[in-house]
Amino acid sequence: MVQTSQAGTRTSGSGEPVLSVRDLVVEYRVGSGSTKDAIRAIEDVSFDLAPNESLALIGESGCGKTTLGLAMLRLLPKLGVVPQGEVLYRRRDGSVLDMLSLNEEELRRFRWSECAMVFQGAMNSFNPVLRIWDQMLDTVRAHDKQMSKQRVKERCAEVLKLVDLDPDRVLNSYPHELSGGMRQRVLIATSLMLEPQVLVLDEPTTALDLLTQRGIVDVLHQLRERLEFAMIFVSHDLGLAAELADRVATMYDGHIVELGDVRDIFYRPQHPYTKSLINAVPTVAEESSILDAVPVLDDEEEADVDPAKATATKEANDG
Numbered sequence: 001m002v003q004t005s006q007a008g009t010r011t012s013g014s015g016e017p018v019l020s021v022r023d024l025v026v027e028y029r030v031g032s033g034s035t036k037d038a039i040r041a042i043e044d045v046s047f048d049l050a051p052n053e054s055l056a057l058i059g060e061s062g063c064g065k066t067t068l069g070l071a072m073l074r075l076l077p078k079l080g081v082v083p084q085g086e087v088l089y090r091r092r093d094g095s096v097l098d099m100l101s102l103n104e105e106e107l108r109r110f111r112w113s114e115c116a117m118v119f120q121g122a123m124n125s126f127n128p129v130l131r132i133w134d135q136m137l138d139t140v141r142a143h144d145k146q147m148s149k150q151r152v153k154e155r156c157a158e159v160l161k162l163v164d165l166d167p168d169r170v171l172n173s174y175p176h177e178l179s180g181g182m183r184q185r186v187l188i189a190t191s192l193m194l195e196p197q198v199l200v201l202d203e204p205t206t207a208l209d210l211l212t213q214r215g216i217v218d219v220l221h222q223l224r225e226r227l228e229f230a231m232i233f234v235s236h237d238l239g240l241a242a243e244l245a246d247r248v249a250t251m252y253d254g255h256i257v258e259l260g261d262v263r264d265i266f267y268r269p270q271h272p273y274t275k276s277l278i279n280a281v282p283t284v285a286e287e288s289s290i291l292d293a294v295p296v297l298d299d300e301e302e303a304d305v306d307p308a309k310a311t312a313t314k315e316a317n318d319g
């Protein structure tokens with residue numbers, strides 16, 4: 001049973017959700033012939049994503065976070081099948097696409113221009129023998145054949161500046177000439193080239209050192225202030241969820257077990273698994289640094305907080 005806070009039931013302040021996932025099931029069919037086994041990676045998952053909202057998917061390794069992102073964009077590997085469920089995407093003109101019934105050509109037009117995904121491991125997403133300019137041009141051309149080369153160049157410069165990179169330097173570089181953090185910024189910039197409404201980020205800061213992680217978080221903040229897009233990000237890092245998410249979904253064994261406003265999840269978690277995830281952050285000092293990132297509660301909301309947690313937080317904050 002999903003535990004949903006009051007705030008968790010909202011779809012959008014002003015309109016319909018941009019993405020609605022209903023009763024989604026994903027299986028991986030492994031083995032061969034008559035001995036095929038079905039591993040259920042996602043079990044009856046439902047949620048809405050509002051325009052411009054940021055939703056974090058948290059949970060331990062193997063709980064299905066990446067599979068959920070891949071299934072929504074129809075990017076599952078061949079072994080992955082969706083025996084049940086619906087993924088509905090609402091375009092800016094209000095028309096609704098049933099993602100699971102799009103054909104390959106429709107999917108090609110959908111990806112990047114409506115919804116883009118940045119995968120884990122920035123290096124693997126690049127072709128090592130092509131300069132960044134050629135890779136960004138190829139990405140645009142694969143999805144929008146109309147855009148002139150001059151316009152692509154201008155757009156590259158715009159999005160690279162938005163992620164604090166120098167376009168002249170970066171566009172002429174090969175991937176190995178850039179640091180891990182710069183490559184991650186290039187991927188984020190590329191994903192925004194065609195102005196998608198939804199960006200899915202899988203572990204956007206994993207494998208980066210702490211300072212570089214900070215830079216990526218700042219860039220994502222900046223982008224959300226300047227551009228309009230909704231974001232779903234998969235993360236093991238509760239600090240990242242606390243800082244970047246409007247809502248948080250806790251996943252456990254293929255289910256969303258709790259979904260709520262970021263403040264409810266961190267100050268008033270309801271589900272035992274969410275509580276144990278938050279308590280698993282090793283020290284009180286680190287816990288307080290996560291809570292430092294969560295928007296503060298007003299006095300009335302504070303009255304509802306679990307007294308034990310409030311005391312621990314106060315003690316930590318008092319030093």
Ligand SMILES: Nc1ncnc2c1ncn2[C@@H]1O[C@H](COP(=O)(O)OP(=O)(O)OP(=O)(O)O)[C@@H](O)[C@H]1O
Pocket residue numbers: 028030039040041059060061062063064065066067068077079236
């Ligand atoms: N290609 C695959 N073939 C078979 N099973 C898979 C495949 N990919 C994932 N799975 C299984 O699906 C389940 C969910 O995996 P998934 O990678 O989505 O979890 P996750 O929460 O994203 O994990 P992590 O945080 O480690 O990336 C796991 O049991 C995993 O072993």
